[in-house]
Amino acid sequence: MEDDPLFIDSNNLNYAYIENSPCIDSGNPDLLDLDNTISDIGAIVYNQFAECSLLGDVNNDNIINVLDVVEIVNFILFSSEEILECSDVNEDGTINIVDVVNIINLILNI
16 A cells, blocks of 8 residues: 555645545455445545535535535525535535535634
8 A cells, every 4th residue: 555645635634535545445344434335544434426525515626615605505595406415514414504504614624
């Protein structure tokens, strides 16, 4: 296994994995992640089947910032189309103001 875990942006504390990280599916083969694949090494699970790789990254640009807040607020106010799984930050099956607050907390590292 190579030494670099290939985080999205460890300098800015974003320890989610990029697509070809050697940590993905390299954990205990007897344990499965939520996506039903072999467990990943580390605290963050890389969901191989989600439309996005970072919970709270509504616009899927691998950065959680104010643009994600704007995107989710616009969705809540004006849209009826399907939105990425990563918008439901508290994973309760509903996209609402609680998810907006959670994204803001992620931005502020709370």
